[in-house]
Structures are given as C-alpha cells and as structure tokens.
Amino acid sequence: MPRLALLRCDAAATGGVGHLVRCLAVAEAARAAGWDVGLVGSVDVPLARALVTGAGLPVLADGAEPLEETARRTGARVLHVDHYTAVTPPLPRGGPGEAGYLLSSVQDGRWGRRDADVVLDASPTGHVTASVVDARVRLTGPRQALVRAGVRARLGTRGPTGQVLVVAGGTDAAGILPALAAVATAAVGGSADGLPYEVVVVDPAAAVGGRARHPGAVSRPPGPDLLDQAARSALVVTAAGTTTSELAVMGVPMAVVQAVDNQAETYRDLVASGAALPLGTAAGLLRDRDRLAADLREVLADAGRLAGLAAAAAARVDGAGAARLVAAWDAVWTGRTADGDRGWWVARAAPGDSDLLLAWRNDAQTRAQSITTDPVSPSAHAAWFSGVLADPGRHLLLVGSGAQRVGTVRFDRLGAGAWEVSLTLAPESRGRGLSGTVLSCGEEHLLAHGGGGDRLVARVREGNAASLALFGRAGYRPADARTSAALGGDHPGLRVVVKALA
The missing domain is CATH 3.40.50.11190 (Rossmann fold)
Structure with a gap:
C-alpha cells in the first residue's frame, strides 16, 4: 500500500x-x-x-x-x-x-x-x-x-545583525503592520544619536506594487528569503504566531504583539518566560507608541538583554x-502506541470506577479536608454514585496521565448560570504538583461538553490552605456576600470562591 x-x-x-x-x-x-x-x-x-x-x-x-x-x-x-x-x-x-x-x-x-x-x-x-x-x-x-528544517539549519549561523526586522506574517491578516513599523522606527530614531540599525518592514503591499508608507524604514515584499532576513536581524518585531517558534530555534531575539485572540496563550507564555519583549495587544500599539518605542530602544541598546531574550526563547522549542x-x-x-502516549486525558466516570472513587473519598487525608469528614459507607456511596451517573446536571470526571488515574473533578449544576466544582486527588498523586492540571483538565471538559453556564463556584474548608491556594492560582476569587451566603459561605468553617467560565 x-x-x-x-x-x-x-x-x-x-x-x-x-x-x-x-x-x-x-x-x-x-x-x-x-x-x-x-x-x-x-x-x-x-x-x-x-x-x-x-x-x-x-x-x-x-x-x-x-x-x-x-x-x-x-x-x-x-x-x-x-x-x-x-x-x-x-x-x-x-x-x-x-x-x-x-x-x-x-x-x-x-x-x-x-x-x-x-x-x-x-x-x-x-x-x-x-x-x-x-x-x-x-x-x-x-x-x-512544527519547525522547518531550513530554520533548524540556521541555528548558530547568524551573520551581521545590522537591522531590525518588522514582520506580521505573509499577509498581515490583522492589519497591524503600520503600527508595528511606527514603534520600530520610533525606537531606532528616537534617541539623540539614533541607534545603528536599519528598520526593514516585510510588507505584503510591496509585493503587489503598492506604496506602503513606513517613514524611516525600508519596505520589502514577503518572500522565501524571510529566514535569511531574520538571521541578519538584531531583533524581530512580530505577532505572537507561528513565526515565534522559528525565531526561537534560530536564536533571534524578538518583540511580540498579540495580534488576534488565538495568540493570547503564546503571547503570555513568551513574556512570562522572558523569551520576548512585550508590546501588548494590537489595539494599544499606536496609543502606547512612545512608551513601547522607549522599551524597544532600551533593549536594542543592551546586547546582554538581547542575548537573554534569545536564550529564553530557545529553551522553549527544540525544533523536533x-x-x-x-x-x-x-x-x-x-x-506500538500505549497508554503512556496519551498524555493527559479526561473521561466520564463509569460504573466500574465506583470502588476506586470510594477508596479515594475515604482516605484519611481526603476526609480531613472535606466539608463532610465522616467515612462514607459502601452502600451509601453506591447509591450516590449511581445517582450522579444518571443525573444530566452532574459531571463526574476521571482525569489521568498515561496509564495513571490521577484524580476526579465533579461539576454540579447550580441553576442555569453556575456549576459547583469539587476535586479529589488520588492519594498516590499528592505532593507532585498535579492538582492544578487536574482542575484545568476538568474545566476544559466542562467548557467543551457542559451545556452552558457562565461561572464556577467552589466551597473550601477555611483551614484547607492548599485548596484555597490551588483555586486562587486557577483564577477563583472570593464570592460576593449573597453568593457566599446562598452556598453556606456564611458558615465560619467555609469559604466560597468563584471563577468566570470563559
């Protein structure tokens, strides 16, 4: 075949x-x-x-x-x-x-x-x-x-870096190129003596004979030589899309803007890891031009910072x-695939999971941090478990990694607009920093399959510092007085936290 x-x-x-x-x-x-x-x-x-x-x-x-x-x-x-x-x-x-x-x-x-x-x-x-x-x-x-072989081949082969390259993809679909070019030219020409760089703008309008007006810059049409242009650049100013992975592998420093919504995660990660200078969102480029140009100018004048940006970016991507x-x-x-290839997964609980979940629920440490601390009898658990599986307003999810079942997340509908969330970690999974991933996997499943709702609510024992910290890191905030009272948060032993379901 x-x-x-x-x-x-x-x-x-x-x-x-x-x-x-x-x-x-x-x-x-x-x-x-x-x-x-x-x-x-x-x-x-x-x-x-x-x-x-x-x-x-x-x-x-x-x-x-x-x-x-x-x-x-x-x-x-x-x-x-x-x-x-x-x-x-x-x-x-x-x-x-x-x-x-x-x-x-x-x-x-x-x-x-x-x-x-x-x-x-x-x-x-x-x-x-x-x-x-x-x-x-x-x-x-x-x-x-996913990085092309030609990109990997350029690692360690950078030549003279006498330019700042401005690129917004092969088409500038978000229309941000003029604003990006304005920031870059203001940075290079904004000091008393100017910086020793030429600003080169990769402009699709130049490819069709248009007159893209970028004062203080040279315009070139996008073409297959883009990698060579990047390799000759001290820094590339770009959107936080596919280009950033290629620049990272080549070892080229970058300044990035979030041009569209689907770049938000990559933008935040690049900035948080020190792999790129942040330029904010497309909407703020012209409004904040002078401040952004000053930030860019400061980086361009500091060889150590440029090298640091490139090293942090290279640590994220291996090109394979x-x-x-x-x-x-x-x-x-x-x-030849096995459970170990599955990565993280989420599955609805099934009847055969009942005994395992009862053992997790009755673990001494789990009970100590639960709202109800008494052990659950097998008969009571069986009745509760079958009821949960039959109720369309409840989602009981197993979350695992590879062949290991790591924990459960349960969502119970609270009217039309909210879900209450509960989380249990397998005893053998504690202390490994996995609870945040388990919670996030459950939230993703609810978003994909939950059938509506705009917020998540959790009730946590006042003394359960680990759970309060977990929900705080996940974006949950203290509930208002009305929500808190309705869910028992006025009880001295409970705190109620809320998160928008987006």
Whole structure:
C-alpha cells in the first residue's frame, strides 16, 4: 500500500500562511521518514505559492470535496489537518487499518480542537486543552512546535545583525503592520544619536506594487528569503504566531504583539518566560507608541538583554516536533502506541470506577479536608454514585496521565448560570504538583461538553490552605456576600470562591 499523507490547510489573505508553514515542516519530516506527501487546500497568497513551489509539494485538491473522499480517491493512509474549521470526518473508531487512513490533527489551545488518532498542540497549555479530545497519541507543549528544517539549519549561523526586522506574517491578516513599523522606527530614531540599525518592514503591499508608507524604514515584499532576513536581524518585531517558534530555534531575539485572540496563550507564555519583549495587544500599539518605542530602544541598546531574550526563547522549542509527529503516525499504524502516549486525558466516570472513587473519598487525608469528614459507607456511596451517573446536571470526571488515574473533578449544576466544582486527588498523586492540571483538565471538559453556564463556584474548608491556594492560582476569587451566603459561605468553617467560565 502506498504511504501517502495528505496535508490539509489553507493559505489565504484573511488567515495568513502560518498553517501552511507548519504543514511544510510536517511534509519535510514525512518525506524523510519515507512518506509521499500532497497538499489539500486553497493556496492563493503569492508567498504561499512560492513556498509550496520551493518545497516541491504537489497540490492534489483544493479542499472543496470532503476530505475522506479525497483520501479514498488518492489511497492516502494519513490525513493531517491544520485547520480551525470542521473539515474532517469523525475519528475512525475501528483504528486506521479498518478506516483506511489515520487522522492527524494540529490544534492551538481551543482552536482547531478535534478527535483524532494523533493530536499535536504546541500551545503553552496544550497538555490541558488536548486532554478533552479522543486520541491515541498526544504531543503537547511549546517544545512540539512544527519547525522547518531550513530554520533548524540556521541555528548558530547568524551573520551581521545590522537591522531590525518588522514582520506580521505573509499577509498581515490583522492589519497591524503600520503600527508595528511606527514603534520600530520610533525606537531606532528616537534617541539623540539614533541607534545603528536599519528598520526593514516585510510588507505584503510591496509585493503587489503598492506604496506602503513606513517613514524611516525600508519596505520589502514577503518572500522565501524571510529566514535569511531574520538571521541578519538584531531583533524581530512580530505577532505572537507561528513565526515565534522559528525565531526561537534560530536564536533571534524578538518583540511580540498579540495580534488576534488565538495568540493570547503564546503571547503570555513568551513574556512570562522572558523569551520576548512585550508590546501588548494590537489595539494599544499606536496609543502606547512612545512608551513601547522607549522599551524597544532600551533593549536594542543592551546586547546582554538581547542575548537573554534569545536564550529564553530557545529553551522553549527544540525544533523536533514534526519528526515526533510523523513517528507517531508510524507508531499508531504498527500498533506500538500505549497508554503512556496519551498524555493527559479526561473521561466520564463509569460504573466500574465506583470502588476506586470510594477508596479515594475515604482516605484519611481526603476526609480531613472535606466539608463532610465522616467515612462514607459502601452502600451509601453506591447509591450516590449511581445517582450522579444518571443525573444530566452532574459531571463526574476521571482525569489521568498515561496509564495513571490521577484524580476526579465533579461539576454540579447550580441553576442555569453556575456549576459547583469539587476535586479529589488520588492519594498516590499528592505532593507532585498535579492538582492544578487536574482542575484545568476538568474545566476544559466542562467548557467543551457542559451545556452552558457562565461561572464556577467552589466551597473550601477555611483551614484547607492548599485548596484555597490551588483555586486562587486557577483564577477563583472570593464570592460576593449573597453568593457566599446562598452556598453556606456564611458558615465560619467555609469559604466560597468563584471563577468566570470563559
């Protein structure tokens, strides 16, 4: 049987070329592992067409027909999807051999989330957001970023760095380029003597003969030489998208802006880890131009800070995500995947889980921190457990990692607008810093499957400092007096905390 992998993505003016760039990284890794590859999708941006041509990647279909039909027609064994809309068939329940193909999917947090045989989520919270999809293999976290081989080859080969590069993707879909250029030119020319850098703006308007007006800067059209331009740059000013992973691997310092909502997690993580200078959101670029330019000027004048930004970014990404993804395809096809490949997962409790959950509930330390501290009898637990499973207003979830069941999260509906949350950690999982992940996985499941509600409520014993700290880190805040009284928070031994469900 031919080893053909179809890569489904689009590259359009409204969505940019980031999805395509990631697919090119997958195509390189797949070819290196002996796969034939073909692209399925619309490629109507000049830069995208040049990248596809340069990669020698055949476009086998435009994506108009259902993807499973394209797979059937071409005999593909892998369907790899990097797309935010529902362009795929359901997950093949019988396994790839019976379905004829394996389904591979890239998601970015909550964007593009779908059940698949192999799921990759390189967002900072990918281990949590990928937990609610059904997958045989999950590859999660920034380390898994899909980076092209040409990017990795440039590591350690940077030449003279006499420019500041400004880039907002291959299309500037968010329209932030003029504001980014204004900040960069103000930074370079804003000191008494100026800084010894040329500002180069990668402008899609220049590619079609337009006159992009960026005073104090040189405009160039986007093209396949973008990596060379980045390697010659002291710093790149960019949006917090796909480009940041490539810059990190190349060792190029960056200043980033959150251009669109799906970049929020990456932006926060880059800034928090010291891997990029923060420029805020797109809306604030012009409003805060002078302050941002001063921050940028200070960094450009400090070689040590530039080096620190590059080192922190490089620590997040290793450039091997595409190779691991393709290796997972082969592992699934040959039946070599195991529970350890599943990463974090969430599943509804089933009748067979009753005894385990009773043992967790009656553990002495668990009881000591519970609202009700008495042991629960097996008969009382059995009646309660069957009632919970039958009640559509309650979600009792098991959360695990690999083959280990780590804890439970339970959500009980409180009217139309709220859910009460309760959490139990397996005794053997305590002391490992896992409770926050268990809670976050449960919240993700509720968001995906809960059926409405706008807030979460938790009741915690006053003396349970660990639980109060846990909920505080997760974004829960003290409830108002009315909510607190309604849920028993006026009891001297209880505190009520609330979080918006977003």
